[in-house]
Amino acid sequence: MTGPVINRSVSPAPIVVGLGDRSYPIVIGEAILGQTGLWARKLCPPGKCAVVTNPIVGALYADIVMQSLLSEGFEPVRVDVPDGEEHKNLASLSLIYDALVDAALERSSPLLALGGGVVGDLAGFAAATYLRGIPYLQLPTTLLAQVDSSVGGKTGIDHPRGKNLIGAFYQPRAVLIDVSTLRTLPRRQLLAGFAEVAKYGAILDAELFALLEQKLAQFLALEAEVVTQVIRRCCELKAAVVERDEREAGERAVLNFGHTIGHALESITSYQRFLHGEAVAIGMVAEARVSAALGLCPLEVVTRLRSLLERAGLPVNLPDDVDRAQLAAAIELDKKVQGGRVKFVALEALGKTRFVFLRNEEIVELADRGATGNV
Numbered sequence: 001m002t003g004p005v006i007n008r009s010v011s012p013a014p015i016v017v018g019l020g021d022r023s024y025p026i027v028i029g030e031a032i033l034g035q036t037g038l039w040a041r042k043l044c045p046p047g048k049c050a051v052v053t054n055p056i057v058g059a060l061y062a063d064i065v066m067q068s069l070l071s072e073g074f075e076p077v078r079v080d081v082p083d084g085e086e087h088k089n090l091a092s093l094s095l096i097y098d099a100l101v102d103a104a105l106e107r108s109s110p111l112l113a114l115g116g117g118v119v120g121d122l123a124g125f126a127a128a129t130y131l132r133g134i135p136y137l138q139l140p141t142t143l144l145a146q147v148d149s150s151v152g153g154k155t156g157i158d159h160p161r162g163k164n165l166i167g168a169f170y171q172p173r174a175v176l177i178d179v180s181t182l183r184t185l186p187r188r189q190l191l192a193g194f195a196e197v198a199k200y201g202a203i204l205d206a207e208l209f210a211l212l213e214q215k216l217a218q219f220l221a222l223e224a225e226v227v228t229q230v231i232r233r234c235c236e237l238k239a240a241v242v243e244r245d246e247r248e249a250g251e252r253a254v255l256n257f258g259h260t261i262g263h264a265l266e267s268i269t270s271y272q273r274f275l276h277g278e279a280v281a282i283g284m285v286a287e288a289r290v291s292a293a294l295g296l297c298p299l300e301v302v303t304r305l306r307s308l309l310e311r312a313g314l315p316v317n318l319p320d321d322v323d324r325a326q327l328a329a330a331i332e333l334d335k336k337v338q339g340g341r342v343k344f345v346a347l348e349a350l351g352k353t354r355f356v357f358l359r360n361e362e363i364v365e366l367a368d369r370g371a372t373g374n375v
């Protein structure tokens, strides 16, 4: 059987995010964490440096990273922030600043962010602001962080009244993706990251989407070649979007597909019921239904998206007990609203999108209308 044609060779060459003198490599493969020192040495003079992680990831991977840095002449200090989104806040940031001051890190001293998106966002923001900016490297260890948060330079922390309200665009010097770290990731976290993987196929690359349909079992079983190939493709797609629109003046907002409803759902369930990727899976299917209800895409697009996510074990339906008025109100509070209308990412086909401007109530109503007929 012939499958979709996609680059099957796993090239060791790094992807480059091309941003002029702020360009940086994304290195993807197995046992990459053991090369941390080599990459840090290429980018910064050896000396003091800090590895920011959390107790869970640190127990698994900090030793490899610290050893690699030591062997290249660095003097690393390890800084642990508490685990969990509830700690992506000022207290953790302050803890990092204290450790950097204690260790007397200098302008050229690198900071290494070892962990998922929480550690990456926090450590990236600390790097953006300590001494008005020091170099940092992302060492992402969740699937979500490997395909999304470590690339593109969005850094920041949450405010008690909203997620990611404080932050900066600040690009890393390198992203080192060790796919073998996914073997210790809890299954639920892996699946949540898969929602973001599927998103790239849905919005930007129909071939990737078809590959995921075909190789889902191998991907979820973490077969190295498939995982590396897919993560690589996601990073290429994200790098290209970031190169064209680094500060989200326009096109980068395409990455918000599934997030208009997904963020609202997370918010009204107090971030307790769904992981981010789970909410995005529900949001993507709902937003595809909105697109179909508007006549912008064929129903087949909704069916294929829903089926892929369902096969992966992700939730795909807006729960009946979610209050629709509350959902609509939460959409309106989102950062993407302009002049009372939401900049909504609609699907035209798999791999093809367009922006439409919709009222919040309209989005919720169309999502439910699209769901009748069981699509």
Ligand code: NAD
Pocket (backbone or CB within 6 Å): 054, 056, 057, 060, 083, 084, 085, 088, 115, 116, 117, 118, 119, 121, 141, 142, 143, 144, 145, 148, 149, 150, 151, 152, 153, 154, 155, 163, 164, 181, 182, 183, 184, 185, 186, 189, 276
């Ligand atoms: P996370 O960082 O909380 O990690 C999830 C859990 O997995 C944590 O308990 C963590 O300790 C654990 N973990 C991480 N790697 C592991 C490993 N290899 N083995 C075992 N356990 C491991 O969650 P996440 O999903 O990676 O990131 C979510 C965060 O990312 C949110 O704060 C979100 O706002 C942010 N985000 C940022 C961007 C961006 O562009 N900067 C994009 C998307 C999401």
Ligand code: GLY
Pocket (backbone or CB within 6 Å): 148, 149, 151, 152, 154, 248, 252, 255, 256
């Ligand atoms: N995660 C969306 C972005 O980086 O723009």
